Amino acid sequence: MQPVTLARALEGWLAGRYPGSAPEVGRVTPPAQGYSNETWLVDATLTVDGRRQDWAMVLRTAPAGDALFPHYDLSLQYRVMAALAHSEVPVPALIGYEEDPSFIGRPFYLMRRVAGRVPNENPQYHVEGWLAELSPEALRSHWFAGVTACAQVARVNWRATGLAWLAPDADPLAAQLAELAAFLDWTEAQARPYPLIRRALAWLAANRPHAGDASLVWGDAKLGNLVFGEAGHVEAALDWEGAHIGDAREDLAWFLVLDCSLCEGYGTPRLPHLPSRAETIACWEAASGLSAAGLPWFEMLAATRLALIMARLGKLFADRGLLPEGFEMDTCNGGYTVLARLMADAGEQEVA
Numbered sequence: 001m002q003p004v005t006l007a008r009a010l011e012g013w014l015a016g017r018y019p020g021s022a023p024e025v026g027r028v029t030p031p032a033q034g035y036s037n038e039t040w041l042v043d044a045t046l047t048v049d050g051r052r053q054d055w056a057m058v059l060r061t062a063p064a065g066d067a068l069f070p071h072y073d074l075s076l077q078y079r080v081m082a083a084l085a086h087s088e089v090p091v092p093a094l095i096g097y098e099e100d101p102s103f104i105g106r107p108f109y110l111m112r113r114v115a116g117r118v119p120n121e122n123p124q125y126h127v128e129g130w131l132a133e134l135s136p137e138a139l140r141s142h143w144f145a146g147v148t149a150c151a152q153v154a155r156v157n158w159r160a161t162g163l164a165w166l167a168p169d170a171d172p173l174a175a176q177l178a179e180l181a182a183f184l185d186w187t188e189a190q191a192r193p194y195p196l197i198r199r200a201l202a203w204l205a206a207n208r209p210h211a212g213d214a215s216l217v218w219g220d221a222k223l224g225n226l227v228f229g230e231a232g233h234v235e236a237a238l239d240w241e242g243a244h245i246g247d248a249r250e251d252l253a254w255f256l257v258l259d260c261s262l263c264e265g266y267g268t269p270r271l272p273h274l275p276s277r278a279e280t281i282a283c284w285e286a287a288s289g290l291s292a293a294g295l296p297w298f299e300m301l302a303a304t305r306l307a308l309i310m311a312r313l314g315k316l317f318a319d320r321g322l323l324p325e326g327f328e329m330d331t332c333n334g335g336y337t338v339l340a341r342l343m344a345d346a347g348e349q350e351v352a
Helices: 003-017 074-084 136-155 172-190 195-206 249-261 277-288 295-319 334-345
Strands: 024-029 038-048 051-061 094-098 108-112 214-217 226-228 234-237 244-247
Touching (some): 136 226, 136 249, 136 277, 249 334, 295 334
Antiparallel strands (some): 214 244
């Protein structure tokens, strides 16, 4: 999809959605990667409410060709954000969803771009970037703001908000394990066996806890999915493709494991002055009104999911010639490292 072609197609789509607006799409920035949803930055000028306005927008589509996940549902992401528009959870303002692929070749949605800064993950924010340059007080403030945003998701009354359609037919934790097992089967069929991940799934099934009250789960709660304003306030929570109804502890565990994978996972010291695991849990419990008891099981779940995602991503990188010869990224990554450590802590040593 060429930027110029995309710009003209979006002009036609915007003109149909906003009659008389005479839209002019200027800069269109292609995504750096295309392994999950493709994210394009789009700048446009159009007449709305009688005045000419500059709109900074984000276009999201499913990726073309081989992708990270076996299935994509753009409409799910859009519907979740639409439902959260008037909640305590900050999400971008939506412009529209288009199912008809005739406009740009694939379904897509547009949303307004939120001004602010997002913590970088490549290179890791533990190593460099604007987050690492904050004062100790500001760094802690940003972290706790992120944890609070995660907790706000758990407080959403998902039934009253119109998100009951997200609830699985089966037990939520059973549904999560079944989904991971299917994802692992699909990934191994295209790559190679991953015995550590398969053993982790067996451990999770054998040690499954009692599920807590059903909550809205963000599915990708991490610093790298938060837009921070200048004062450290969370302006928007991004990436809702994994949203589901489940156990709120899933998001807290993902937040902690993702951070751990970006330091311990690569042998890098954790950024000094970041709040500890205990402080993070206390903040989440206070903000959510829920207990984090039993969290280690959910951290194992998060590490298993992350290791599986990274295994699939490593295969995609290898297939596209993006790795040095002999480098096995599918098992040499932060997610796999953290999972191996958690399994060892549980007395499940990896078999050579």
